Amino acid sequence: MRRIVFILLLAPLGLLAQKLNRADKVLIQHLKGHIQFLASEDLEGRRAGDIGEQKAVDYVIGQYQGLAIQPMGDNGFIQNFPIDEGKKFATNAYIKINNQKAILDSDFFALSNSGSNHFTSRASVSLNETKQVWFKDVNEVLEENTSNPHFDINEWLATTASQLKSNGATALFLHNSGTLVDNIQFNKYDTAKALAIPVVYFTKQGYAKLFNDELATYTIDADVQFEHPTRTAHNVVGFIDNHATNTVILGAHLDHLGYNQDKHGLDLNNFIHNGADDNASGTAALIEIAKSLLKKAPKSNNYLIIHFSGEELGLLGSKYWLDHPTFKGNFNYMINLDMVGRYDTARKITIGGFGTSSKWSEILTKTPTSLIAHYDSAGTGPSDHASFYRKDMPVLFMFTGSHSDYHKATDDWDKINYVGEKDIVRFVQDIIKNTDSYGKLDFLKTREQSMGKSTKFTVSLGVMPDYAFTGTGVRIEGSSQGKLGEKIGLKAADVLVQLGDYKLIDVMSYMQALGKFKKGDKTTLIIKRGTEEIKFDIQF
Numbered sequence: 001m002r003r004i005v006f007i008l009l010l011a012p013l014g015l016l017a018q019k020l021n022r023a024d025k026v027l028i029q030h031l032k033g034h035i036q037f038l039a040s041e042d043l044e045g046r047r048a049g050d051i052g053e054q055k056a057v058d059y060v061i062g063q064y065q066g067l068a069i070q071p072m073g074d075n076g077f078i079q080n081f082p083i084d085e086g087k088k089f090a091t092n093a094y095i096k097i098n099n100q101k102a103i104l105d106s107d108f109f110a111l112s113n114s115g116s117n118h119f120t121s122r123a124s125v126s127l128n129e130t131k132q133v134w135f136k137d138v139n140e141v142l143e144e145n146t147s148n149p150h151f152d153i154n155e156w157l158a159t160t161a162s163q164l165k166s167n168g169a170t171a172l173f174l175h176n177s178g179t180l181v182d183n184i185q186f187n188k189y190d191t192a193k194a195l196a197i198p199v200v201y202f203t204k205q206g207y208a209k210l211f212n213d214e215l216a217t218y219t220i221d222a223d224v225q226f227e228h229p230t231r232t233a234h235n236v237v238g239f240i241d242n243h244a245t246n247t248v249i250l251g252a253h254l255d256h257l258g259y260n261q262d263k264h265g266l267d268l269n270n271f272i273h274n275g276a277d278d279n280a281s282g283t284a285a286l287i288e289i290a291k292s293l294l295k296k297a298p299k300s301n302n303y304l305i306i307h308f309s310g311e312e313l314g315l316l317g318s319k320y321w322l323d324h325p326t327f328k329g330n331f332n333y334m335i336n337l338d339m340v341g342r343y344d345t346a347r348k349i350t351i352g353g354f355g356t357s358s359k360w361s362e363i364l365t366k367t368p369t370s371l372i373a374h375y376d377s378a379g380t381g382p383s384d385h386a387s388f389y390r391k392d393m394p395v396l397f398m399f400t401g402s403h404s405d406y407h408k409a410t411d412d413w414d415k416i417n418y419v420g421e422k423d424i425v426r427f428v429q430d431i432i433k434n435t436d437s438y439g440k441l442d443f444l445k446t447r448e449q450s451m452g453k454s455t456k457f458t459v460s461l462g463v464m465p466d467y468a469f470t471g472t473g474v475r476i477e478g479s480s481q482g483k484l485g486e487k488i489g490l491k492a493a494d495v496l497v498q499l500g501d502y503k504l505i506d507v508m509s510y511m512q513a514l515g516k517f518k519k520g521d522k523t524t525l526i527i528k529r530g531t532e533e534i535k536f537d538i539q540f
Contacts, residue, residue: 037059081310090227107202121219161197185503247329281421284421341416369426
Protein backbone atom coordinates (compact mmCIF):
# COMPACT_ATOMS: atom_id res chain seq x y z
CA MET A 1 0.00 0.00 0.00
CA ARG A 2 1.17 3.50 -0.77
CA ARG A 3 2.46 5.41 2.23
CA ILE A 4 -0.14 7.85 3.53
CA VAL A 5 0.74 10.90 5.59
CA PHE A 6 -1.69 13.28 7.26
CA ILE A 7 -0.81 16.27 9.39
CA LEU A 8 -3.52 17.40 11.81
CA LEU A 9 -3.24 21.01 12.84
CA LEU A 10 -6.11 21.35 15.25
CA ALA A 11 -4.37 22.95 18.19
CA PRO A 12 -3.58 26.67 17.86
CA LEU A 13 -2.14 26.66 21.35
CA GLY A 14 0.82 24.62 22.60
CA LEU A 15 0.43 21.77 25.01
CA LEU A 16 1.54 23.87 27.93
CA ALA A 17 -1.27 26.30 27.20
CA GLN A 18 -3.92 23.63 27.71
CA LYS A 19 -6.39 24.26 30.48
CA LEU A 20 -6.54 20.96 32.32
CA ASN A 21 -9.73 19.74 33.91
CA ARG A 22 -9.71 17.70 37.11
CA ALA A 23 -9.89 14.33 35.31
CA ASP A 24 -6.89 15.21 33.14
CA LYS A 25 -4.90 16.37 36.16
CA VAL A 26 -5.63 13.06 37.91
CA LEU A 27 -4.64 11.11 34.77
CA ILE A 28 -1.34 12.99 34.52
CA GLN A 29 -0.66 12.32 38.19
CA HIS A 30 -1.29 8.59 37.69
CA LEU A 31 0.88 8.39 34.58
CA LYS A 32 3.71 10.16 36.38
CA GLY A 33 3.43 7.83 39.38
CA HIS A 34 3.54 4.71 37.20
CA ILE A 35 6.51 5.90 35.16
CA GLN A 36 8.48 7.12 38.18
CA PHE A 37 8.17 3.66 39.72
CA LEU A 38 8.75 1.61 36.58
CA ALA A 39 11.76 3.71 35.55
CA SER A 40 13.28 3.90 39.02
CA GLU A 41 16.74 2.58 39.85
CA ASP A 42 15.11 -0.06 42.09
CA LEU A 43 13.82 -1.88 39.01
CA GLU A 44 17.33 -2.09 37.53
CA GLY A 45 16.18 -1.53 33.96
CA ARG A 46 13.47 -4.25 33.87
CA ARG A 47 15.58 -6.75 31.87
CA ALA A 48 13.35 -9.62 30.76
CA GLY A 49 13.67 -12.52 33.18
CA ASP A 50 15.56 -10.56 35.87
CA ILE A 51 14.37 -9.36 39.27
CA GLY A 52 13.60 -5.85 37.99
CA GLU A 53 11.20 -7.23 35.38
CA GLN A 54 9.52 -9.30 38.12
CA LYS A 55 9.05 -6.13 40.18
CA ALA A 56 7.44 -4.44 37.16
CA VAL A 57 5.19 -7.47 36.67
CA ASP A 58 4.16 -7.37 40.33
CA TYR A 59 3.44 -3.65 40.05
CA VAL A 60 1.21 -4.06 37.00
CA ILE A 61 -0.68 -6.94 38.59
CA GLY A 62 -1.11 -4.85 41.73
CA GLN A 63 -2.81 -2.17 39.63
CA TYR A 64 -5.35 -4.70 38.34
CA GLN A 65 -6.04 -6.75 41.45
CA GLY A 66 -9.34 -5.94 43.09
CA LEU A 67 -10.77 -4.62 39.82
CA ALA A 68 -13.08 -6.39 37.39
CA ILE A 69 -10.14 -7.36 35.20
CA GLN A 70 -9.97 -11.13 35.02
CA PRO A 71 -6.56 -12.83 35.21
CA MET A 72 -5.94 -14.47 31.83
CA GLY A 73 -2.43 -15.86 32.02
CA ASP A 74 -1.39 -19.45 32.69
CA ASN A 75 -0.89 -18.66 36.38
CA GLY A 76 -3.23 -15.88 37.39
CA PHE A 77 -2.24 -12.82 35.40
CA ILE A 78 1.17 -14.28 34.50
CA GLN A 79 2.28 -16.21 31.45
CA ASN A 80 5.82 -17.50 31.89
CA PHE A 81 8.03 -18.11 28.87
CA PRO A 82 11.67 -19.17 28.48
CA ILE A 83 14.50 -17.05 27.16
CA ASP A 84 17.43 -18.95 25.73
CA GLU A 85 20.50 -16.91 26.63
CA GLY A 86 22.71 -18.98 24.38
CA LYS A 87 26.19 -20.29 25.07
CA LYS A 88 28.65 -18.08 26.92
CA PHE A 89 32.12 -18.29 28.43
CA ALA A 90 31.62 -19.84 31.85
CA THR A 91 31.68 -17.58 34.88
CA ASN A 92 34.54 -19.50 36.51
CA ALA A 93 36.53 -19.93 33.27
CA TYR A 94 39.61 -17.77 32.71
CA ILE A 95 42.79 -17.13 30.75
CA LYS A 96 45.96 -15.90 32.48
CA ILE A 97 49.14 -14.85 30.71
CA ASN A 98 52.15 -14.50 33.04
CA ASN A 99 49.58 -14.48 35.84
CA GLN A 100 47.76 -11.49 34.28
CA LYS A 101 44.08 -12.25 33.74
CA ALA A 102 42.86 -11.51 30.21
CA ILE A 103 39.59 -9.57 29.97
CA LEU A 104 36.77 -11.33 28.15
CA ASP A 105 35.60 -9.54 24.96
CA SER A 106 38.09 -6.71 25.41
CA ASP A 107 41.21 -8.90 25.20
CA PHE A 108 39.88 -12.20 23.88
CA PHE A 109 36.98 -14.54 23.26
CA ALA A 110 36.95 -18.31 22.99
CA LEU A 111 35.35 -19.46 19.75
CA SER A 112 31.76 -20.57 20.29
CA ASN A 113 32.61 -24.07 19.03
CA SER A 114 35.92 -24.18 20.86
CA GLY A 115 36.94 -27.32 22.65
CA SER A 116 36.80 -27.17 26.46
CA ASN A 117 39.67 -27.96 28.80
CA HIS A 118 41.98 -26.68 31.51
CA PHE A 119 45.53 -26.29 30.27
CA THR A 120 48.87 -24.84 31.32
CA SER A 121 51.83 -24.17 29.06
CA ARG A 122 55.18 -22.48 28.65
CA ALA A 123 54.76 -21.14 25.11
CA SER A 124 56.50 -18.84 22.66
CA VAL A 125 54.68 -16.77 20.05
CA SER A 126 57.40 -17.38 17.47
CA LEU A 127 58.09 -21.05 18.17
CA ASN A 128 55.26 -23.57 18.09
CA GLU A 129 56.34 -26.72 19.90
CA THR A 130 54.69 -30.00 20.80
CA LYS A 131 52.60 -30.15 24.00
CA GLN A 132 52.12 -26.43 24.29
CA VAL A 133 49.75 -23.69 23.13
CA TRP A 134 50.24 -22.87 19.46
CA PHE A 135 49.92 -19.38 17.96
CA LYS A 136 48.55 -18.55 14.50
CA ASP A 137 48.27 -15.19 12.73
CA VAL A 138 44.99 -15.42 10.81
CA ASN A 139 46.02 -12.62 8.47
CA GLU A 140 48.88 -14.77 7.17
CA VAL A 141 46.46 -17.65 6.56
CA LEU A 142 44.10 -15.36 4.66
CA GLU A 143 46.91 -13.93 2.54
CA GLU A 144 48.01 -17.44 1.60
CA ASN A 145 44.50 -18.23 0.40
CA THR A 146 43.50 -15.01 -1.38
CA SER A 147 43.43 -16.83 -4.73
CA ASN A 148 41.58 -19.87 -3.37
CA PRO A 149 37.83 -19.37 -4.03
CA HIS A 150 37.01 -22.47 -1.99
CA PHE A 151 38.82 -21.40 1.18
CA ASP A 152 36.56 -21.44 4.23
CA ILE A 153 37.90 -20.18 7.55
CA ASN A 154 35.67 -22.53 9.55
CA GLU A 155 36.92 -25.57 7.67
CA TRP A 156 40.49 -24.38 8.19
CA LEU A 157 39.87 -23.99 11.92
CA ALA A 158 38.44 -27.50 12.23
CA THR A 159 41.27 -29.09 10.22
CA THR A 160 43.99 -27.11 12.00
CA ALA A 161 42.63 -27.87 15.49
CA SER A 162 42.49 -31.58 14.66
CA GLN A 163 46.03 -31.62 13.26
CA LEU A 164 47.41 -29.72 16.24
CA LYS A 165 45.77 -32.12 18.66
CA SER A 166 47.39 -35.05 16.88
CA ASN A 167 50.72 -33.23 17.25
CA GLY A 168 50.16 -32.87 20.99
CA ALA A 169 49.13 -29.20 21.13
CA THR A 170 47.02 -28.21 24.13
CA ALA A 171 45.26 -25.18 22.58
CA LEU A 172 45.35 -22.73 19.66
CA PHE A 173 45.63 -18.97 20.16
CA LEU A 174 44.62 -16.82 17.18
CA HIS A 175 45.11 -13.16 16.33
CA ASN A 176 44.92 -11.02 13.18
CA SER A 177 47.86 -8.67 12.58
CA GLY A 178 46.50 -7.22 9.33
CA THR A 179 43.41 -5.74 7.74
CA LEU A 180 41.93 -8.77 5.97
CA VAL A 181 38.48 -9.66 7.31
CA ASP A 182 38.58 -13.04 9.06
CA ASN A 183 34.89 -13.29 10.08
CA ILE A 184 35.79 -15.05 13.31
CA GLN A 185 32.99 -14.16 15.71
CA PHE A 186 31.30 -15.59 18.77
CA ASN A 187 27.86 -17.01 17.93
CA LYS A 188 26.06 -17.84 21.15
CA TYR A 189 23.63 -20.08 19.26
CA ASP A 190 26.38 -21.99 17.46
CA THR A 191 25.51 -25.67 16.95
CA ALA A 192 28.69 -26.60 15.06
CA LYS A 193 30.69 -29.60 16.25
CA ALA A 194 33.21 -28.69 18.95
CA LEU A 195 36.79 -28.18 17.77
CA ALA A 196 39.36 -30.76 18.84
CA ILE A 197 41.14 -28.39 21.27
CA PRO A 198 40.39 -25.04 22.92
CA VAL A 199 40.67 -22.22 20.36
CA VAL A 200 40.92 -18.63 21.59
CA TYR A 201 40.92 -15.42 19.52
CA PHE A 202 42.80 -12.38 20.84
CA THR A 203 41.80 -8.89 19.76
CA LYS A 204 44.46 -6.53 18.47
CA GLN A 205 44.31 -4.69 21.79
CA GLY A 206 44.52 -7.87 23.83
CA TYR A 207 47.32 -9.39 21.81
CA ALA A 208 49.42 -6.22 22.01
CA LYS A 209 48.88 -6.04 25.76
CA LEU A 210 49.49 -9.68 26.64
CA PHE A 211 52.04 -10.80 24.03
CA ASN A 212 54.26 -7.78 23.48
CA ASP A 213 57.52 -9.66 22.91
CA GLU A 214 57.63 -12.32 20.22
CA LEU A 215 60.93 -13.69 21.53
CA ALA A 216 59.65 -14.19 25.06
CA THR A 217 58.28 -17.36 26.58
CA TYR A 218 54.91 -16.95 28.27
CA THR A 219 53.41 -18.85 31.16
CA ILE A 220 49.83 -19.68 30.26
CA ASP A 221 47.19 -20.93 32.65
CA ALA A 222 43.67 -21.23 31.26
CA ASP A 223 40.38 -22.97 31.79
CA VAL A 224 38.13 -22.75 28.72
CA GLN A 225 34.60 -23.84 29.62
CA PHE A 226 31.12 -22.79 28.53
CA GLU A 227 27.66 -22.61 30.06
CA HIS A 228 24.26 -22.33 28.39
CA PRO A 229 21.84 -20.59 30.76
CA THR A 230 18.14 -19.85 30.32
CA ARG A 231 15.91 -17.48 32.22
CA THR A 232 12.17 -17.05 32.59
CA ALA A 233 10.31 -13.94 31.47
CA HIS A 234 6.71 -13.00 32.18
CA ASN A 235 3.83 -11.62 30.16
CA VAL A 236 0.95 -10.09 32.14
CA VAL A 237 -2.50 -10.84 30.69
CA GLY A 238 -5.87 -9.53 31.83
CA PHE A 239 -9.37 -9.68 30.36
CA ILE A 240 -12.39 -7.39 30.42
CA ASP A 241 -15.43 -9.50 29.57
CA ASN A 242 -18.35 -7.69 27.96
CA HIS A 243 -19.81 -10.99 26.68
CA ALA A 244 -19.22 -9.71 23.16
CA THR A 245 -18.48 -11.73 20.02
CA ASN A 246 -15.15 -10.04 19.27
CA THR A 247 -12.15 -9.19 21.43
CA VAL A 248 -9.78 -6.23 21.03
CA ILE A 249 -6.15 -6.68 22.11
CA LEU A 250 -4.41 -3.75 23.77
CA GLY A 251 -0.69 -4.15 24.37
CA ALA A 252 2.56 -2.58 25.54
CA HIS A 253 5.89 -4.10 26.51
CA LEU A 254 7.13 -3.69 30.07
CA ASP A 255 10.73 -4.90 29.70
CA HIS A 256 13.85 -2.87 28.95
CA LEU A 257 17.64 -3.33 28.83
CA GLY A 258 18.64 -3.79 32.47
CA TYR A 259 22.36 -3.07 32.82
CA ASN A 260 22.82 -3.59 29.07
CA GLN A 261 23.81 -7.23 29.62
CA ASP A 262 22.41 -8.18 26.20
CA LYS A 263 24.39 -5.39 24.49
CA HIS A 264 21.37 -3.70 22.89
CA GLY A 265 22.16 -0.29 24.37
CA LEU A 266 23.47 2.44 22.11
CA ASP A 267 25.76 3.91 24.76
CA LEU A 268 27.63 0.61 25.32
CA ASN A 269 27.98 1.13 29.07
CA ASN A 270 26.77 -1.04 31.95
CA PHE A 271 24.73 1.59 33.80
CA ILE A 272 21.08 0.96 34.59
CA HIS A 273 18.94 1.67 31.52
CA ASN A 274 15.72 2.85 33.15
CA GLY A 275 13.66 3.03 29.95
CA ALA A 276 11.19 5.71 31.00
CA ASP A 277 10.01 6.30 27.45
CA ASP A 278 10.91 2.78 26.31
CA ASN A 279 8.57 1.53 27.56
CA ALA A 280 7.45 2.61 31.02
CA SER A 281 5.46 5.23 29.10
CA GLY A 282 3.45 2.66 27.14
CA THR A 283 3.01 0.45 30.20
CA ALA A 284 1.62 3.38 32.19
CA ALA A 285 -0.69 4.40 29.36
CA LEU A 286 -2.03 0.85 29.02
CA ILE A 287 -2.75 0.61 32.75
CA GLU A 288 -4.81 3.80 32.61
CA ILE A 289 -6.61 2.77 29.40
CA ALA A 290 -7.51 -0.59 30.95
CA LYS A 291 -8.88 1.10 34.07
CA SER A 292 -10.91 3.53 31.98
CA LEU A 293 -12.51 0.63 30.08
CA LEU A 294 -13.84 -0.71 33.36
CA LYS A 295 -15.59 2.57 34.11
CA LYS A 296 -17.12 3.32 30.75
CA ALA A 297 -16.28 0.65 28.23
CA PRO A 298 -17.78 0.43 24.77
CA LYS A 299 -19.67 -2.85 25.00
CA SER A 300 -19.46 -4.32 21.49
CA ASN A 301 -16.00 -5.79 22.14
CA ASN A 302 -14.22 -7.59 24.94
CA TYR A 303 -10.72 -6.33 25.82
CA LEU A 304 -7.61 -8.41 26.30
CA ILE A 305 -4.86 -6.43 28.04
CA ILE A 306 -1.34 -7.79 27.48
CA HIS A 307 1.87 -6.38 28.95
CA PHE A 308 4.62 -8.15 27.00
CA SER A 309 8.12 -8.99 28.14
CA GLY A 310 11.04 -9.86 25.89
CA GLU A 311 10.22 -7.17 23.33
CA GLU A 312 13.74 -5.78 23.48
CA LEU A 313 15.12 -9.23 22.63
CA GLY A 314 13.06 -9.56 19.46
CA LEU A 315 9.31 -9.42 20.24
CA LEU A 316 9.70 -12.67 22.17
CA GLY A 317 6.75 -12.16 24.52
CA SER A 318 4.19 -11.30 21.84
CA LYS A 319 5.37 -14.12 19.59
CA TYR A 320 5.23 -16.57 22.47
CA TRP A 321 1.71 -15.48 23.41
CA LEU A 322 0.50 -15.92 19.84
CA ASP A 323 2.05 -19.41 19.72
CA HIS A 324 0.68 -20.26 23.18
CA PRO A 325 -2.46 -18.10 23.57
CA THR A 326 -3.92 -17.93 27.06
CA PHE A 327 -7.26 -16.83 25.60
CA LYS A 328 -8.87 -17.96 22.37
CA GLY A 329 -11.57 -15.93 20.71
CA ASN A 330 -12.52 -13.89 17.68
CA PHE A 331 -9.91 -11.16 17.67
CA ASN A 332 -10.88 -7.85 16.14
CA TYR A 333 -7.81 -5.57 16.11
CA MET A 334 -4.72 -4.77 18.18
CA ILE A 335 -3.41 -1.41 19.45
CA ASN A 336 0.21 -1.25 20.64
CA LEU A 337 1.72 1.57 22.71
CA ASP A 338 5.51 1.73 22.62
CA MET A 339 7.45 4.90 23.44
CA VAL A 340 4.60 7.38 23.83
CA GLY A 341 6.29 9.70 26.33
CA ARG A 342 8.23 12.20 24.23
CA TYR A 343 5.54 13.94 22.20
CA ASP A 344 6.28 17.40 20.89
CA THR A 345 4.99 19.29 17.88
CA ALA A 346 8.26 18.82 15.98
CA ARG A 347 8.53 15.07 16.56
CA LYS A 348 4.76 14.46 16.29
CA ILE A 349 3.14 11.12 17.06
CA THR A 350 3.43 8.36 14.49
CA ILE A 351 0.40 6.12 14.11
CA GLY A 352 1.53 2.95 12.39
CA GLY A 353 -0.74 0.32 10.87
CA PHE A 354 -3.02 2.87 9.22
CA GLY A 355 -3.23 0.68 6.13
CA THR A 356 -4.05 -2.61 7.87
CA SER A 357 -7.81 -2.09 7.58
CA SER A 358 -9.94 -0.16 5.12
CA LYS A 359 -11.85 1.22 8.12
CA TRP A 360 -9.00 2.97 9.91
CA SER A 361 -9.14 6.04 7.67
CA GLU A 362 -12.81 6.64 8.40
CA ILE A 363 -12.45 5.85 12.11
CA LEU A 364 -9.48 8.13 12.63
CA THR A 365 -11.13 10.93 10.66
CA LYS A 366 -13.98 10.69 13.18
CA THR A 367 -11.53 10.88 16.08
CA PRO A 368 -10.34 14.48 16.44
CA THR A 369 -7.22 15.23 18.47
CA SER A 370 -5.00 18.17 19.28
CA LEU A 371 -2.00 15.95 18.54
CA ILE A 372 0.00 16.54 15.38
CA ALA A 373 0.05 13.07 13.84
CA HIS A 374 2.02 11.31 11.15
CA TYR A 375 0.16 8.28 9.75
CA ASP A 376 2.18 5.31 8.49
CA SER A 377 0.41 2.55 6.58
CA ALA A 378 2.83 -0.30 7.43
CA GLY A 379 1.60 -3.06 9.71
CA THR A 380 5.08 -4.30 10.51
CA GLY A 381 7.74 -2.46 12.45
CA PRO A 382 10.05 -2.79 15.45
CA SER A 383 7.47 -3.52 18.15
CA ASP A 384 4.90 -6.08 19.28
CA HIS A 385 2.09 -5.07 16.93
CA ALA A 386 4.14 -6.63 14.11
CA SER A 387 3.59 -10.08 15.66
CA PHE A 388 -0.19 -9.60 15.42
CA TYR A 389 -0.04 -8.15 11.93
CA ARG A 390 1.76 -11.34 10.91
CA LYS A 391 -1.35 -13.21 12.07
CA ASP A 392 -3.56 -11.13 9.73
CA MET A 393 -4.93 -8.81 12.39
CA PRO A 394 -5.52 -5.06 11.88
CA VAL A 395 -3.16 -3.08 14.08
CA LEU A 396 -2.38 0.45 15.21
CA PHE A 397 0.99 1.45 16.63
CA MET A 398 1.32 4.56 18.82
CA PHE A 399 4.89 5.95 18.86
CA THR A 400 6.20 9.46 19.60
CA GLY A 401 9.51 8.86 17.87
CA SER A 402 13.12 8.15 18.62
CA HIS A 403 15.39 10.63 20.40
CA SER A 404 18.93 11.07 21.69
CA ASP A 405 18.18 9.04 24.84
CA TYR A 406 16.86 6.00 22.96
CA HIS A 407 18.43 2.80 24.35
CA LYS A 408 20.69 4.84 26.60
CA ALA A 409 20.98 5.14 30.36
CA THR A 410 19.65 8.72 30.09
CA ASP A 411 16.05 7.70 29.23
CA ASP A 412 14.66 8.91 32.57
CA TRP A 413 11.23 9.78 33.99
CA ASP A 414 11.86 13.53 34.26
CA LYS A 415 12.14 13.81 30.45
CA ILE A 416 8.61 12.54 29.80
CA ASN A 417 5.99 14.94 28.42
CA TYR A 418 3.15 13.94 30.74
CA VAL A 419 0.64 16.34 29.23
CA GLY A 420 1.40 14.94 25.78
CA GLU A 421 1.04 11.37 27.04
CA LYS A 422 -2.28 12.29 28.63
CA ASP A 423 -3.46 13.42 25.20
CA ILE A 424 -2.34 10.13 23.66
CA VAL A 425 -4.27 8.15 26.26
CA ARG A 426 -7.37 10.21 25.53
CA PHE A 427 -6.84 9.71 21.79
CA VAL A 428 -6.61 5.92 22.14
CA GLN A 429 -9.69 5.91 24.37
CA ASP A 430 -11.59 7.80 21.68
CA ILE A 431 -10.36 5.46 18.93
CA ILE A 432 -11.62 2.46 20.91
CA LYS A 433 -14.95 4.19 21.45
CA ASN A 434 -15.37 5.20 17.81
CA THR A 435 -14.39 1.74 16.56
CA ASP A 436 -17.00 0.01 18.68
CA SER A 437 -19.84 0.38 16.18
CA TYR A 438 -17.86 -1.03 13.22
CA GLY A 439 -18.04 -4.67 14.19
CA LYS A 440 -15.10 -6.84 13.13
CA LEU A 441 -12.65 -4.83 11.03
CA ASP A 442 -11.43 -6.18 7.70
CA PHE A 443 -7.70 -6.86 7.30
CA LEU A 444 -5.38 -5.54 4.58
CA LYS A 445 -1.80 -6.45 3.80
CA THR A 446 0.54 -3.44 3.70
CA ARG A 447 4.05 -2.65 2.61
CA GLU A 448 6.81 -4.01 4.83
CA GLN A 449 8.56 -1.78 7.33
CA SER A 450 12.32 -2.27 7.58
CA MET A 451 14.19 -2.72 10.85
CA GLY A 452 14.75 -0.43 13.75
CA LYS A 453 13.17 2.33 15.84
CA SER A 454 16.43 4.18 15.34
CA THR A 455 18.40 3.17 12.27
CA LYS A 456 21.79 4.81 11.60
CA PHE A 457 22.67 3.20 8.28
CA THR A 458 23.13 4.89 4.92
CA VAL A 459 22.19 1.67 3.07
CA SER A 460 19.64 -1.07 3.59
CA LEU A 461 18.36 -4.27 2.03
CA GLY A 462 14.84 -3.25 3.04
CA VAL A 463 14.06 -6.46 4.92
CA MET A 464 12.33 -7.24 8.22
CA PRO A 465 14.50 -9.59 10.30
CA ASP A 466 12.95 -12.34 12.40
CA TYR A 467 14.41 -11.28 15.77
CA ALA A 468 13.36 -14.53 17.45
CA PHE A 469 15.42 -16.71 15.06
CA THR A 470 18.17 -18.52 16.98
CA GLY A 471 20.03 -20.18 14.12
CA THR A 472 23.15 -18.85 12.43
CA GLY A 473 22.39 -15.98 10.06
CA VAL A 474 19.48 -13.56 9.77
CA ARG A 475 16.15 -15.06 8.81
CA ILE A 476 13.78 -12.49 7.31
CA GLU A 477 10.03 -12.16 7.61
CA GLY A 478 9.62 -10.16 4.42
CA SER A 479 10.92 -7.36 2.19
CA SER A 480 9.70 -3.78 1.91
CA GLN A 481 7.83 -3.00 -1.27
CA GLY A 482 10.13 -1.48 -3.90
CA LYS A 483 13.28 -1.94 -1.81
CA LEU A 484 16.43 -3.81 -2.76
CA GLY A 485 15.45 -7.07 -1.08
CA GLU A 486 12.20 -7.30 -3.02
CA LYS A 487 13.89 -6.32 -6.28
CA ILE A 488 16.39 -9.17 -6.10
CA GLY A 489 13.71 -11.65 -5.07
CA LEU A 490 14.24 -12.22 -1.34
CA LYS A 491 11.41 -14.16 0.28
CA ALA A 492 10.07 -14.71 3.78
CA ALA A 493 12.09 -17.39 5.62
CA ASP A 494 15.26 -16.70 3.57
CA VAL A 495 18.34 -16.67 5.81
CA LEU A 496 21.01 -14.06 5.08
CA VAL A 497 24.43 -15.60 5.74
CA GLN A 498 27.01 -13.26 4.19
CA LEU A 499 27.18 -9.66 2.96
CA GLY A 500 30.36 -8.95 1.02
CA ASP A 501 33.29 -10.13 3.15
CA TYR A 502 31.19 -10.18 6.31
CA LYS A 503 29.57 -13.36 7.55
CA LEU A 504 26.28 -12.84 9.35
CA ILE A 505 25.65 -14.79 12.52
CA ASP A 506 22.78 -12.72 13.95
CA VAL A 507 20.95 -9.40 13.61
CA MET A 508 23.73 -7.53 15.42
CA SER A 509 26.41 -8.71 12.97
CA TYR A 510 24.04 -7.81 10.10
CA MET A 511 23.73 -4.26 11.45
CA GLN A 512 27.49 -4.02 11.82
CA ALA A 513 27.98 -5.26 8.25
CA LEU A 514 25.53 -2.70 6.84
CA GLY A 515 27.59 0.02 8.49
CA LYS A 516 30.55 -0.94 6.29
CA PHE A 517 28.77 0.12 3.08
CA LYS A 518 27.56 3.37 1.53
CA LYS A 519 25.09 4.19 -1.21
CA GLY A 520 26.36 3.09 -4.63
CA ASP A 521 28.63 0.33 -3.31
CA LYS A 522 28.55 -2.99 -5.14
CA THR A 523 28.91 -6.27 -3.26
CA THR A 524 27.51 -9.80 -2.99
CA LEU A 525 24.79 -11.23 -0.78
CA ILE A 526 24.64 -14.93 0.06
CA ILE A 527 21.46 -16.46 1.43
CA LYS A 528 20.12 -19.88 2.30
CA ARG A 529 16.67 -20.81 1.01
CA GLY A 530 15.87 -24.17 2.49
CA THR A 531 18.95 -26.28 1.75
CA GLU A 532 19.93 -24.21 -1.29
CA GLU A 533 22.60 -21.50 -1.11
CA ILE A 534 22.01 -18.54 -3.46
CA LYS A 535 24.39 -15.70 -4.32
CA PHE A 536 23.23 -12.26 -5.49
CA ASP A 537 25.30 -9.44 -6.98
CA ILE A 538 23.83 -6.25 -5.51
CA GLN A 539 24.34 -2.49 -5.56
CA PHE A 540 23.12 -0.32 -2.71
